[in-house]
Amino acid sequence: MQKLLPLFALTLGLITMTDPTIAADASASAATSASAAILRSPQFSDGKFRNAVAMHKTSFGDTVGIFWKFLFQKPKNTVPTGVIPVLTLTRAQLLAAPDDTVFRLGHSTMLIKLGGAFYLTDPVFSERASPVQWFGPTRFHQPPIAIDDLPPIEAIILSHDHFDHLDYAAVLALSGKTRHFITPLGVGERLIGWGVPAAKVRQLDWWQSTRVNDVHLVATPAQHFSGRSVSDRDATLWASWVIQHGDLKLFFSGDSGYFDGFKQIGARFGPFDLAMLETGAYDAMWPDVHMQPEETLQAFIDLKGKILMPVHNGTFDLGLHRWQEPLDRIAALAKAAGVAITTPRMGEQLAMRLPRPTLAWWADVDK
Numbered sequence: 111m112q113k114l115l116p117l118f119a120l121t122l123g124l125i126t127m128t129d130p131t132i133a134a135d136a137s138a139s140a141a142t143s144a145s146a147a148i149l150r151s152p153q154f155s156d157g158k159f160r161n162a163v164a165m166h167k168t169s170f171g172d173t174v175g176i177f178w179k180f181l182f183q184k185p186k187n188t189v190p191t192g193v194i195p196v197l198t199l200t201r202a203q204l205l206a207a208p209d210d211t212v213f214r215l216g217h218s219t220m221l222i223k224l225g226g227a228f229y230l231t232d233p234v235f236s237e238r239a240s241p242v243q244w245f246g247p248t249r250f251h252q253p254p255i256a257i258d259d260l261p262p263i264e265a266i267i268l269s270h271d272h273f274d275h276l277d278y279a280a281v282l283a284l285s286g287k288t289r290h291f292i293t294p295l296g297v298g299e300r301l302i303g304w305g306v307p308a309a310k311v312r313q314l315d316w317w318q319s320t321r322v323n324d325v326h327l328v329a330t331p332a333q334h335f336s337g338r339s340v341s342d343r344d345a346t347l348w349a350s351w352v353i354q355h356g357d358l359k360l361f362f363s364g365d366s367g368y369f370d371g372f373k374q375i376g377a378r379f380g381p382f383d384l385a386m387l388e389t390g391a392y393d394a395m396w397p398d399v400h401m402q403p404e405e406t407l408q409a410f411i412d413l414k415g416k417i418l419m420p421v422h423n424g425t426f427d428l429g430l431h432r433w434q435e436p437l438d439r440i441a442a443l444a445k446a447a448g449v450a451i452t453t454p455r456m457g458e459q460l461a462m463r464l465p466r467p468t469l470a471w472w473a474d475v476d477k
């Protein structure tokens with residue numbers, strides 16, 4: 111679906127191009143190209159970031175085909191007709207939660223408690239994952255907690271700049287209560303361009319690491335792309351993340367197609383106690399940038415994961431599949447393979463080392 115965001119921009123024409131968010135992005139990409147770290151990056155050549163292996167080129171015909179399917183051949187039930195269960199959270203509840211707990215707040219937004227502090231991945235709280243708030247995919251459910259009610263955040267960990275992962279309004283609202291923003295190269299330039307103090311921002315290339323308190327963070331490869339307008343494709347880097355605290359090891363995939371990087375990450379940093387892996391918004395028309403559930407399972411095996419948590423589903427309609435399909439398919443595949451899987455409800459408190467059994471909460475929503 112992220113392929114379509116530039117198409118939204120094209121469709122919206124001048125209105126999108128004069129959106130203040132996009133204007134900020136344009137200045138950020140100028141700053142990005144000036145950054146020495148970006149120019150030094152092995153991932154950066156000829157003015158763009160690149161995947162390790164070149165992706166299938168999308169022809170004009172492919173793009174028209176994708177657009178056509180979204181407009182006229184979209185299957186039924188890509189959006190729930192019932193109510194997604196959300197467990198409302200309070201600040202007191204979060205402060206009282208033990209260490210090594212994760213709360214899924216939506217899509218790829220995970221609130222993780224480590225060493226008494228909170229870490230937040232890809233915070234998206236806005237109503238739409240879109241350049242504008244009057245058009246584009248709408249949330250299926252409200253976040254379990256409002257940004258104002260969240261406790262102070264030690265670090266926000268970002269995977270890439272697509273709208274369903276990098277929410278301009280959320281970043282601005284969180285900036286005051288967040289000590290550090292940890293991003294792939296170039297994404298931090300956007301944040302600084304939006305007004306986040308540069309001293310809070312650390313930008314990493316693949317395989318680089320940083321430490322926040324006693325949490326060790328490594329930016330690891332992903333196979334994806336980036337961009338927030340028609341003119342900034344692949345101007346910033348995309349990454350997955352290894353998050354390590356003591357002997358607890360977590361993996362957060364961000365967005366990625368299946369690639370042999372998962373084996374490399376597994377060999378260098380595995381095994382992982384919990385692997386939060388993208389499972390959703392896949393399609394045979396864009397096989398390089400999102401994984402089919404069979405590939406998510408293989409990635410989990412490559413990573414040497416112990417418990418699989420499928421994310422990137424259940425919040426936005428970004429694909430051409432039934433909204434429950436990613437969860438149905440990965441749950442069946444995990445069961446057949448004897449893989450431990452956890453599918454907490456939005457806002458459900460989950461112990462990362464030993465999650466208790468979770469419900470197939472999606473199965474009853476539309477009944």
Ligand SMILES: [Zn+2]
Pocket residue numbers: 112270272334335365
């Ligand atoms: Zn993406």
